[in-house]
Amino acid sequence: MTSCRICGGRLHEFGDFGTQPLSSGFLEPDYIGDEYFFRLALGVCASCSMVQLMEEVPRHLMFNGHYPYLSSGSSVMRKHFERTARRFLETELTSPDHFAVELGCNDGIMLKTLAEAGVRHLGVEPSKSVADIARRLGIRVATEFFQESTANEIRETEGPAQLIYAANTVCHIPYLDSIFRGVDALLATDGVFVFEDPYLADIIEKTAYDQVYDEHFYFFSVTSVAAMAKRFGFELVDAERLPVHGGEVRYTIAREGRRTPAPSVAELLAREETAQLTHLDTLKTFFRNVEQSRDDLVTLLKKLRAEGRSVVGYGATAKSATVANYCGVGPDLVSFVSDTTPNKQGRLTPGSHIPVRPREAFEDPYPDYALLFAWNHAEEIIAKETRFREAGGRWILYIPHVHVV
Missing domain, CATH: 3.40.50.150 (Vaccinia Virus protein VP39)
Structure with a gap:
């Protein structure tokens, strides 16, 4: 797509996250077949300043009878x-x-x-x-x-x-x-x-x-x-x-x-x-920061793996698909993702194929580190998971930058 969906103006692409799966396309463990992938890239309209995706995913693939978010x-x-x-x-x-x-x-x-x-x-x-x-x-x-x-x-x-x-x-x-x-x-x-x-x-x-x-x-x-x-x-x-x-x-x-x-x-x-929020230079700077964040996260996870530390994910969110697939994070770096949503449990995360397990698996036993995919609920989650901290566990967050708490 090269023109704005709102006004028809010219789109200027400023960021490419590569091929990505459906963010809610959690797979059965024995799934054999082709996943749907598309190019996830961002552009800004030169006429009306609307920032938007460069490629549209058919709506029936995303919003259907199996939609997992509540x-x-x-x-x-x-x-x-x-x-x-x-x-x-x-x-x-x-x-x-x-x-x-x-x-x-x-x-x-x-x-x-x-x-x-x-x-x-x-x-x-x-x-x-x-x-x-x-x-x-x-x-x-x-x-x-x-x-x-x-x-x-x-x-x-x-x-x-x-x-x-x-x-x-x-x-x-x-x-x-x-x-x-x-x-x-x-x-x-x-x-x-x-x-x-x-x-x-x-x-x-x-x-x-x-x-x-x-x-x-x-x-x-x-x-x-x-x-x-x-x-x-x-x-x-x-x-x-x-x-x-x-x-x-x-x-x-x-x-x-x-x-x-x-x-x-x-x-x-x-x-x-x-x-200059919607200016192209501002948006290009944003994407350079994204690339740095990706590199920092992968470096940290590989370092922890080399040290023999256990790392699991917390929250099999839709947006975690972008992080896992853009950063190349799979079960070799994050052994599983803990999530409370029943219809995600027992499945594999889209694209990255990390197992999703129930909340109980998070404490059996507690990992050394938890990668908090549900960072937008960090305050609520960290306050709830006090026993994890008491057991010596630490949280990895990548927003606003990669850091450990």
């Missing part, structure tokens, strides 16, 4: 979504007639609070496995991809939505032109489209290169989101930085002229321009 898997994220829902109840969903739609509702953790408050709602979730979990919580869910046609169907049966919300979903969707046409069709005149996704500034500042994987197609900045909203007839009216998932921004978009933009929009736009 939004409620972290206590931090459960609390985050409960607070988010309560905030909407105080601001946007103040009338019994209000209708809320969540794109990519996953297991329904945000909508659960709205449902308990009696708010009319609908989740749109293409992955049947997690949609079924939401339904068991009493959440109304349509198992399909949201797009213009979906929005028209919902509008016909449910009426306009006062709130359309998405968390860690919009950046996954290459066809945002259809999403915005759908939002235009479904959103009430004075309603808002609110979405939160990883923030490009945090990714660059922390050299958080594992945020780059198949599911993350776009890497939003306030500058690029403002331009995107305007292109589709909307206006960015608020931008709030969030501490979750290693640093995100919650964007609030409304119909043009319907709301007064919050001061934070102009403040963040100015900050991004001062930092």
Whole structure:
């Protein structure tokens, strides 16, 4: 791909992570066959400044009945979504007639609070496995991809939505032109489209290169989101930085002229321009830092192997696929990955083929070192795993740089 999926402008490539597998494509141990691989590379649009992948992975390969991620898997994220829902109840969903739609509702953790408050709602979730979990919580869910046609169907049966919300979903969707046409069709005149996704500034500042994987197609900045909203007839009216998932921004978009933009929009736009956030030289410097981080991690792991130290991974996350495959980390350097997700256990990590074992394996016995793939939950995990530290274990982190704690 050489042109921007948003505006058609020219893309300038600035980073290549090589061939990568599906980040959620965990394999059965006796799997014999060909894995799906694609070239994971980044480019920036010269016209609208949107950072995006150079190659698109078909959506049905990533989001389907076997999708393993659960939004409620972290206590931090459960609390985050409960607070988010309560905030909407105080601001946007103040009338019994209000209708809320969540794109990519996953297991329904945000909508659960709205449902308990009696708010009319609908989740749109293409992955049947997690949609079924939401339904068991009493959440109304349509198992399909949201797009213009979906929005028209919902509008016909449910009426306009006062709130359309998405968390860690919009950046996954290459066809945002259809999403915005759908939002235009479904959103009430004075309603808002609110979405939160990883923030490009945090990714660059922390050299958080594992945020780059198949599911993350776009890497939003306030500058690029403002331009995107305007292109589709909307206006960015608020931008709030969030501490979750290693640093995100919650964007609030409304119909043009319907709301007064919050001061934070102009403040963040100015900050991004001062930092030259989406300039090609800045992005190339980021990728040089990525290469250094890769080299430092491999050097450390090989040194520990030579010393006879045991190293296991902690958290078979989607983003760990980028780290393992880009750095060439396999079972020779990391003997297994501990994870609490049942449908990942007993399988092999995509591409790198590291065994995934239950949490109990982590302490039977404790390893000398644990490579923390789930670094965005470091505080929560390290506080929980006090016995590992007491047994002399040490954590390896690679964000914002390779270090041992």
